[in-house]
């Protein structure tokens with residue numbers, strides 16, 4: 001890492017992954033936490049009808065935004081007077097480049113020294129992230 005191009009690539013890849021998760025296009029095995037392409041999924045009878053994991057035979061599931069965001073490095077909330085979460089930031093990287101999801105400006109933002117990169121997120125992706133933020137905020 002060290003160039004604007006690398007930061008831009010990482011920010012855009014993060015945004016693209018969030019869009020894919022929001023669209024329900026990412027499959028994973030919650031047991032061994034492998035992300036799986038459709039052709040990697042083994043045929044098998046399972047609860048979700050998607051097949052089984054080639055690594056551990058667990059049922060494959062569609063990855064939810066909650067799963068994707070996992071246990072983030074840090075989270076900032078924007079809370080309305082009523083106490084409802086309006087938007088927030090989920091930090092994906094801190095220290096080298098700082099990269100975060102910002103649902104208020106509907107973007108993934110990368111910041112490094114004087115360089116700032118933004119990749120836009122769709123409304124539906126932001127709704128999915130905000131749902132997770134609301135859920136987390138109940139435990140803050």
Ligand SMILES: [Zn+2]
Pocket residue numbers: 029030031032033034053054055056057058
């Ligand atoms: Zn597995």
